[in-house]
Amino acid sequence: MNAWLTQHRAAFVQAVRRLAGNPFNTLLSLFAIGIAMTLPAFGYIVLDNLRSLGHSASGGQQISVFMAQDASTAQVDEIRQRLQQLPGVNTRFVPRAEALERLQAKQDLADIVASLPRNPLPDAFIVEPTDISPAALDTLRNEIADWPKVAHVQLDTAWVKRFDAFLRLGKLALTLLAALFAIGLIAVTFNTIRLQVMAKAAEIEVARMIGATDAFIRRPFYYFGALQGALGGLIAAALVFAALAQLAAPVSELAALYGGDYRLRAPTGIEVAILTGLGAFLGWIGAQLSVSLSLRNFD
Known part of the structure; x- marks a missing residue:
């Protein structure tokens, strides 16, 4: 058990060093991932706020x-x-x-x-x-x-049905958008890991010659992809918070003009954790695909 933990800790440290080794390229990749995750995440928050606004609208649900x-x-x-x-x-x-x-x-x-x-x-x-x-x-x-x-x-069933149809259409569009950007995130991670494997080709050959297993070779790249995705998710959450902060005052002023008092709901801690975990999962998938295909060239 201790040996297993030591191996994973070493792989994690190696992945962190690779992220920090080329900060400029790392930042570009993180922002590309963060922006890709921001749009569906922001769309989800906007739809949730619209649903809440519809629930609180006078007479709509009474x-x-x-x-x-x-x-x-x-x-x-x-x-x-x-x-x-x-x-x-x-x-x-x-x-x-x-x-x-x-x-x-x-x-x-x-x-x-x-x-x-x-x-x-x-x-x-x-x-x-x-x-x-x-x-x-x-x-x-x-x-x-x-x-x-x-x-x-x-x-007023007509109003309720129109609003419900609008929300369902928004959910469908958001799901399609999220799927497209998830593929894009996997592609970014795939390409980043592929370049790293190519750069470490000689090192991988030597490691295999002295008996390193494929699991040992793959592990740092998996951690790299997961860390890159998780950090991209955190950047996406920060961008969503920044966008909501900019919209908070105009939305409150608009609500006041209609005699209401409405505040935009920001993402909760659980939603930020889900976004981060989703980024890590997609990054791990991209790393797994990239390493699996790249290591075939060494066989």
Whole structure:
């Protein structure tokens, strides 16, 4: 076990030395990898922020339940209890008197409301489900509409379906983009490792002559590819943070103009770790392919 750890530690140190041995070329490769990973990573964060913004948009994910005018207090309380028993649903009751006061507060409607002989507005409930997929919203709306003394259930399903379709299209485009850049990252690592193997050809021949195994020869290159990919992932995360920092103020100002308070969500520590690990994995794949093909020339 100690010998195994010693071999891997030596291979890791050798890979670090190779990275530091040619800093200019290393930086160019790292930035090429980082930029390739930045675009899909930034796209993922943008889509996640759009999803969050869509969830918080007023009325987009709300179901308005209007009671019948002749509904008694007991019947309204019964509907309130049934709504509270639904899983994954937040409910807010809007009494008819409160709704009338809101209309009276609007200057352009104050005179009209004052001329009404009685309050024409019904009691209502604002239902906010946690599952806002179009299918789940339609199912919930149809269920509530069948309850007694429920006069009307309002839901802007067209808006929800359009927004959901947009997100699905964005996910598909992002997946294709990520696949293309993953291939590009593997290609960059492949070419870098191939050049290193060619430069170390004489050293590899001597190592084989004195009994070095292929695993021993491959190991430093694997670590080199994984380290290069991981560092490229960290650079990508830094670029995403920098881009979000530049967009934070304009987005907040735009949200304020529409009467909202929205802050862009930055990548979490787990997401940065996943991005770094993904870079290391793709770098390792590129190194494995490159070394496997390059060492065939020595057979």
